[in-house]
Amino acid sequence: MAITGGSLLNSVPAPTKATLQSNYLDLANSTNAGWSQQYIPDLMEKEAEVFGPRTISGFLSKVGAEEAMQADQVVWSEQGRLHLSYTGEITDGDAGTVAGGQITLAKDIDGVGLSGNNHGIRINDLVIVASSEAVAKCIVTKTNVGSSYVIEVAPYGAATLNAAGFTDDQGTNSVTVLVYGSEYRKGDNYQGNSTRQANEPDFKSFSNKPIILKDYYEVSGSDTSKIGWVEVSTEAGQNGFLWYLKAESDTRARFTDYLEMAMLEATMGGDASDVMSGAAVAADDLVDDYLEGESATFSGALHGTQGLFDAITTRGNVTSGVTGVNAATDLAEFDAILAEFDKQGAIEEYMMFVNRSTSLAIDDMLASMNSYGAGGTSYGVFDNSEDMALNLGFSGFRRGSYDFYKSDFRYLNDKATRGGINDAAGANAIRGVMIPAGVSTVYDQAVGKNIKRPFLHVRYRASQTDNRKMKTWTTGSVGAATSALDAMQLHFLSERCLITQGANNFMLMQ
Numbered sequence: 001m002a003i004t005g006g007s008l009l010n011s012v013p014a015p016t017k018a019t020l021q022s023n024y025l026d027l028a029n030s031t032n033a034g035w036s037q038q039y040i041p042d043l044m045e046k047e048a049e050v051f052g053p054r055t056i057s058g059f060l061s062k063v064g065a066e067e068a069m070q071a072d073q074v075v076w077s078e079q080g081r082l083h084l085s086y087t088g089e090i091t092d093g094d095a096g097t098v099a100g101g102q103i104t105l106a107k108d109i110d111g112v113g114l115s116g117n118n119h120g121i122r123i124n125d126l127v128i129v130a131s132s133e134a135v136a137k138c139i140v141t142k143t144n145v146g147s148s149y150v151i152e153v154a155p156y157g158a159a160t161l162n163a164a165g166f167t168d169d170q171g172t173n174s175v176t177v178l179v180y181g182s183e184y185r186k187g188d189n190y191q192g193n194s195t196r197q198a199n200e201p202d203f204k205s206f207s208n209k210p211i212i213l214k215d216y217y218e219v220s221g222s223d224t225s226k227i228g229w230v231e232v233s234t235e236a237g238q239n240g241f242l243w244y245l246k247a248e249s250d251t252r253a254r255f256t257d258y259l260e261m262a263m264l265e266a267t268m269g270g271d272a273s274d275v276m277s278g279a280a281v282a283a284d285d286l287v288d289d290y291l292e293g294e295s296a297t298f299s300g301a302l303h304g305t306q307g308l309f310d311a312i313t314t315r316g317n318v319t320s321g322v323t324g325v326n327a328a329t330d331l332a333e334f335d336a337i338l339a340e341f342d343k344q345g346a347i348e349e350y351m352m353f354v355n356r357s358t359s360l361a362i363d364d365m366l367a368s369m370n371s372y373g374a375g376g377t378s379y380g381v382f383d384n385s386e387d388m389a390l391n392l393g394f395s396g397f398r399r400g401s402y403d404f405y406k407s408d409f410r411y412l413n414d415k416a417t418r419g420g421i422n423d424a425a426g427a428n429a430i431r432g433v434m435i436p437a438g439v440s441t442v443y444d445q446a447v448g449k450n451i452k453r454p455f456l457h458v459r460y461r462a463s464q465t466d467n468r469k470m471k472t473w474t475t476g477s478v479g480a481a482t483s484a485l486d487a488m489q490l491h492f493l494s495e496r497c498l499i500t501q502g503a504n505n506f507m508l509m510q
Contacts, residue, residue: 057257059264060260066459069460069461070463072210073208073209074497074499076206076501080201080204084179086108086177087176088106088107089172090103099159099160100153100161101152102145103151103175105121105151110504119149121177121179127177127180128180129166129176130175134165136155137156138155139153139156209497210460211496212493213262214492215251215492221478223244224488226244260411262305263498266304305497306497309508311498311500311506312508319337319507331399334399337434341507348401349403350402351407352432353412354432354509358432427510431509434507434509435506455502455506458499461495469494469496472491472492474488
């Protein structure tokens with residue numbers, strides 16, 4: 001029998017609710033004379049599952065949790081750093097009421113700009129002043145010198161900062177200032193800023209909003225009884241010769257994947273007029289109205305939501321690897337990653353979800369640590385004979401005080417999802433993500449106290465009357481009759497957002 005082959009793999013859902021000639025064996029074409037031929041074809045009724053498991057959902061259920069919400073946005077706060085450290089520039093290395101110099105502070109150590117006299121450096125604080133030119137131990141002699149951000153310091157062992165090896169105006173963030181203690185004379189009282197003596201704890205507040213996702217499938221009443229010659233099997237385990245079972249199941253499985261893909265890929269957008277008209281979104285629109293407290297525009301605007309990749313890009317860490325193509329291909333890159341994690345909190349266990357090329361690169365990196373790796377595989381110990389199947393993969397490793405557990409991320413490999421995007425994105429492709437294991441302690445404004453939650457969790461809308469985690473309902477006159485429509489409509493809806501707490505402990509691999 002002849003086979004009518006398509007030019008492409010059948011990897012795109014059919015737009016019509018029927019079996020198509022382009023999708024299945026054609027028994028009516030001119031080559032085999034159709035059903036008028038005298039020979040009975042040996043028909044294979046079972047639909048072949050050529051793509052394996054086609055769904056990609058399940059990632060978030062492994063590394064996070066789900067929790068109900070009842071508001072238009074989720075607001076949470078995260079602890080600030082305990083110690084005081086800032087960047088700035090030396091604006092006058094010889095100035096000061098005492099021999100020393102002036103430093104204009106610009107940002108905190110995480111790169112957040114100072115505003116409204118919110119630095120915590122006080123008179124008599126001991127500080128380390130460091131740049132590429134020199135390092136000096138100093139004492140703060142004056143604050144608020146003409147500006148809230150200008151301090152005067154006097155170095156130990158040198159008359160001025162210039163004499164200690166520093167030059168003026170090397171750049172806005174060329175100098176780092178770290179408070180490491182204080183020194184007072186006998187009988188000295190506290191001397192601080194005129195507006196504040198004591199340092200108050202600082203925290204950072206973040207928010208996200210849910211988005212509404214919808215999909216539906218419709219089949220006419222007549223087509224629900226249409227018998228096909230192909231036995232279909234669904235992702236939910238159903239099977240039979242009714243084609244609408246296949247189409248309905250595929251719609252449901254695709255929507256379930258969308259729930260996870262949106263939580264990974266979504267970003268904040270501009271106003272609804274910009275998004276719906278296709279107009280360019282201005283850079284300042286990326287901070288949406290609701291983040292600025294303008295809730296009046298909340299109901300009518302399409303703001304988007306912040307997914308995992310965007311949260312890590314804006315608030316976390318990104319590594320492009322030594323080669324710029326595959327991240328983490330040698331220990332030097334991992335050592336750089338460890339150094340960054342040391343700066344952020346030193347969480348000692350991480351889950352790595354990576355694509356195939358990065359997974360193999362890590363395997364090769366670990367295998368190269370074997371002294372026999374360059375000259376061939378080693379065998380002979382622990383009954384590892386040459387006749388055994390050789391395991392060339394690694395599920396995890398320990399480096400320094402950190403444990404890394406590696407797992408393949410199907411979403412990054414599948415050509416119909418991120419795998420195809422990665423092929424086109426080149427150096428901007430996402431190769432994997434490192435997620436800290438365990439929980440974080442945060443202040444929840446809805447609960448009114450500190451609670452512990454996984455670093456990742458999904459918030460979905462729910463109340464006593466409506467749970468919008470994953471709603472499914474049927475309308476029409478087929479099955480449970482709800483209207484005069486001679487069809488069955490299956491509706492899917494969810495309203496959710498992803499909360500990424502402690503994004504500074506995450507690493508995106510590009």
